[in-house]
Amino acid sequence: MTVAEGTAGPKISSGPSRWDKTKESLQIFTSSRVAVFGFVLVFFWVVVAIFADDCTFRPNLWISCVTGDRAAYDQTTPWLGRYSPLEQFRGDNLQGPSAKHWLGTDRQGRDLWARLAYGSRIILLLSPTSVFIALLTGGTLGVVAGYYGGLIDEITMRALDGLMAFPQILLYLVIIAALGPSITNIIIAIVIAGAPGIARLVRSLTLDIKTRDFVAAAETRGESGWYIMFVEILPNARGPIIIDAMLRVGYAIFAIGTLGFLGLGIPPPSPDWGSIVNQGRSFIQAGHPWDALWASLAIAMLVVGLNLMADGLNEELQRYR
Amino acid sequence: MAKFLIRRVIFLVITLFLVSIAIFAISELAPGNIAINTLGNTITPEQEVSFNAQNGLDQSAFTRYIRWMIGSDWQAAQLVGRPVTRIYDEENDRYSWWAVEEDGSLFQNYTPDGETLIRVERQPDGSTKEIIVSGDVWRPNEDGLLIYWGVDQNSHAAMWVKGDDQQAWTLTKAAWTSQAGAPRQYIPLQRGLLRGDPGISFKDRRPVAEVLGRRLLNTLFLGGVAFVIVMPIALVLGLVAGLNEGKLLDRVFSIGSLVATATPEFASGIFLILIFAAWLKWFPGAVVVTNDRAIFENPQMLILPVLTLSLIELGYVLRITRASMVEVLKTNYIRTAILKGLPQRQIIFKHAMRNALMAPITIITLHINWLIGGIVIVEVLFGFPGMGRYILEAALFKDVFAIEAAAMVLVVVAVSSQLIADLIYVYLNPRIRYT
Numbered sequence: 001m002t003v004a005e006g007t008a009g010p011k012i013s014s015g016p017s018r019w020d021k022t023k024e025s026l027q028i029f030t031s032s033r034v035a036v037f038g039f040v041l042v043f044f045w046v047v048v049a050i051f052a053d054d055c056t057f058r059p060n061l062w063i064s065c066v067t068g069d070r071a072a073y074d075q076t077t078p079w080l081g082r083y084s085p086l087e088q089f090r091g092d093n094l095q096g097p098s099a100k101h102w103l104g105t106d107r108q109g110r111d112l113w114a115r116l117a118y119g120s121r122i123i124l125l126l127s128p129t130s131v132f133i134a135l136l137t138g139g140t141l142g143v144v145a146g147y148y149g150g151l152i153d154e155i156t157m158r159a160l161d162g163l164m165a166f167p168q169i170l171l172y173l174v175i176i177a178a179l180g181p182s183i184t185n186i187i188i189a190i191v192i193a194g195a196p197g198i199a200r201l202v203r204s205l206t207l208d209i210k211t212r213d214f215v216a217a218a219e220t221r222g223e224s225g226w227y228i229m230f231v232e233i234l235p236n237a238r239g240p241i242i243i244d245a246m247l248r249v250g251y252a253i254f255a256i257g258t259l260g261f262l263g264l265g266i267p268p269p270s271p272d273w274g275s276i277v278n279q280g281r282s283f284i285q286a287g288h289p290w291d292a293l294w295a296s297l298a299i300a301m302l303v304v305g306l307n308l309m310a311d312g313l314n315e316e317l318q319r320y321r
Numbered sequence: 322m323a324k325f326l327i328r329r330v331i332f333l334v335i336t337l338f339l340v341s342i343a344i345f346a347i348s349e350l351a352p353g354n355i356a357i358n359t360l361g362n363t364i365t366p367e368q369e370v371s372f373n374a375q376n377g378l379d380q381s382a383f384t385r386y387i388r389w390m391i392g393s394d395w396q397a398a399q400l401v402g403r404p405v406t407r408i409y410d411e412e413n414d415r416y417s418w419w420a421v422e423e424d425g426s427l428f429q430n431y432t433p434d435g436e437t438l439i440r441v442e443r444q445p446d447g448s449t450k451e452i453i454v455s456g457d458v459w460r461p462n463e464d465g466l467l468i469y470w471g472v473d474q475n476s477h478a479a480m481w482v483k484g485d486d487q488q489a490w491t492l493t494k495a496a497w498t499s500q501a502g503a504p505r506q507y508i509p510l511q512r513g514l515l516r517g518d519p520g521i522s523f524k525d526r527r528p529v530a531e532v533l534g535r536r537l538l539n540t541l542f543l544g545g546v547a548f549v550i551v552m553p554i555a556l557v558l559g560l561v562a563g564l565n566e567g568k569l570l571d572r573v574f575s576i577g578s579l580v581a582t583a584t585p586e587f588a589s590g591i592f593l594i595l596i597f598a599a600w601l602k603w604f605p606g607a608v609v610v611t612n613d614r615a616i617f618e619n620p621q622m623l624i625l626p627v628l629t630l631s632l633i634e635l636g637y638v639l640r641i642t643r644a645s646m647v648e649v650l651k652t653n654y655i656r657t658a659i660l661k662g663l664p665q666r667q668i669i670f671k672h673a674m675r676n677a678l679m680a681p682i683t684i685i686t687l688h689i690n691w692l693i694g695g696i697v698i699v700e701v702l703f704g705f706p707g708m709g710r711y712i713l714e715a716a717l718f719k720d721v722f723a724i725e726a727a728a729m730v731l732v733v734v735a736v737s738s739q740l741i742a743d744l745i746y747v748y749l750n751p752r753i754r755y756t
Contacts, residue, residue, distance in 0.1 A: 162339030165736045169694035170728050177716035177724055178347050254585050261587040262713055289595050296588035307583035
């Protein structure tokens with residue numbers, strides 16, 4: 001296990017300012033063309049998600065837009081989305097791309113571009129949220145297990161080993177089957193599937209960092225265990241954790257799409273990308289591949305973009321080390 | 322080595338035990354009503370109680386876990402006073418439970434009115450003969466009721482009470498029926514997961530183990546074919562990319578494999594279907610199964626599923642092999658070989674390749690969890706009759722025992738493959754053997 005050494009080193013008082021450091025890290029980012037390309041792919045969907053309609057400026061509508069609440073869409077004015085994702089155009093069922101409907105329409109005559117644009121909100125809001133919650137739970141478990149060691153460590157890690165023995169897809173299936181498909185349950189499933197991996201990473205980082213002098217110094221000062229874990233250890237382990245979290249956002253998008261595809265995603269009529277593929281694939285043989293094609297492309301674009309970003313970043317970081 | 326093996330096997334057993342508890346807890350104890358999930362929300366409370374009793378769902382979690390694991394037939398045998406056994410009736414293609422008389426003959430019981438007890442005896446030719454039990458078979462229990470424990474005709478051990486005209490709702494193939502003279506208590510008979518019988522599917526009322534075995538074979542076949550095709554290609558491409566580190570070829574391979582691995586299986590599957598089935602019309606886009614052997618008779622149906630599965634694995638193995646090759650080429654012994662003036666060919670094939678292949682070969686086996694995820698998607702996308710689709714269908718139908726069994730089988734596959742990977746690694750790498 002390698003630890004970001006740059007972050008753990010002693011700080012020089014006359015070091016570069018905060019702005020210089022930000023610029024430097026941005027340079028790391030832009031010097032990798034692969035990462036920039038990945039960033040463009042992801043940024044496209046972020047922009048679409050934010051400006052799909054004017055509800056961006058009315059935060060109370062965000063959640064209901066994500067859950068596919070009819071009333072919420074009626075109160076908004078579509079911008080980039082062009083239409084409401086639930087509006088059904090009479091007589092325009094299963095059409096191919098045209099000037100009126102850029103990407104075509106689905107079986108209920110809904111505009112596919114509008115559905116993709118609004119669907120990006122679901123996926124871009126849910127995946128970071130679930131990864132963040134997984135980070136909180138997994139991180140806490142990992143740092144506690146690593147710092148205290150002994151029996152606590154043994155019990156926690158054995159239980160997490162048990163969870164990690166599950167193929168992830170199985171965990172999703174079993175949890176969603178038991179709890180039923182809904183936004184909360186999808187987040188729960190992703191947290192349960194992701195937290196053990198994070199805990200393991202954070203534990204190994206903790207084991208390494210707790211031998212450092214500044215931890216010993218804090219202990220001598222008589223700081224409490226919680227202070228040492230969350231103020232001394234975790235901030236110094238942030239490098240690998242952040243890269244790992246970025247990859248995990250990619251996995252979470254992957255998982256949300258997969259759940260939607262399996263029919264276990266966010267229930268209709270919400271414009272969930274995976275569900276669009278699932279419903280659209282039955283029309284492929286009938287000569288209407290557009291639903292499945294566009295939604296698959298969209299999700300592939302987003303996940304590949306995130307992976308390229310993480311990969312490029314990782315490569316650059318390794319070069320600097 | 323033996324000590325290492327024993328320790329790993331003990332850990333494996335502990336892990337599987339924890340996993341079984343987790344699966345049981347998630348699927349049976351989670352909020353949600355199995356009776357309503359299975360039968361729909363139009364059932365009456367009486368029907369629900371009856372369903373729960375007949376399927377053992379009214380028992381405590383501990384009892385249910387024990388029965389799921391090691392079966393209930395031994396409990397039933399104590400109460401009935403005779404061993405109970407399961408037989409397979411080939412003519413009607415169904416399984417049934419019977420109590421075994423001392424002379425080896427099989428019998429079941431029922432009572433039409435709560436007074437007369439009928440004994441159904443199975444004849445050697447498979448037919449049954451009903452006789453009214455004469456003499457006093459009712460025994461008093463602690464509450465002073467006269468009871469009789471026997472095996473009923475629906476695979477339960479059942480307790481009848483004399484003079485009782487309790488009604489029971491049972492779901493037969495046709496509809497709900499209510500019958501009088503029903504037992505007060507049931508023990509659903511099963512042998513238990515550890516003895517190869519994880520229960521009866523709520524969906525088709527057949528033993529889960531029966532379908533599961535067939536589906537597992539299909540899945541192993543699909544995964545195996547993909548594995549055999551993809552491994553040599555991925556290893557060779559990975560070595561080539563590693564040898565050309567930093568050059569255009571390497572960039573193309575690396576980014577191509579990243580895209581292939583990162584794209585969700587269902588998306589790449591859809592792309593392949595659109596290109597090869599809908600547009601070029603080269604291969605069928607779905608697996609249509611008319612009988613058990615259909616997938617072996619029409620191998621062209623398997624091309625697209627295998628291709629989809631391979632794409633993901635190809636990318637992953639390629640990346641690992643490339644990284645391993647790059648690392649090996651930087652080692653001192655390769656530098657020595659170069660400085661010594663050995664020919665390029667000899668350096669690559671004799672010194673670099675063998676060491677570079679060690680990491681991917683062991684890591685591939687660790688990757689099996691990922692492969693399982695891919696298999697579920699591919700099976701659903703192409704309609705392939707394997708484990709993955711089975712578990713999804715069970716999950717959608719909330720077929721609890723089927724989910725539990727399939728989940729356990731997949732976890733066993735995953736965990737034991739990890740053990741094998743560890744063993745291979747220890748074998749190949751003597752440095753960690755004795756630590």
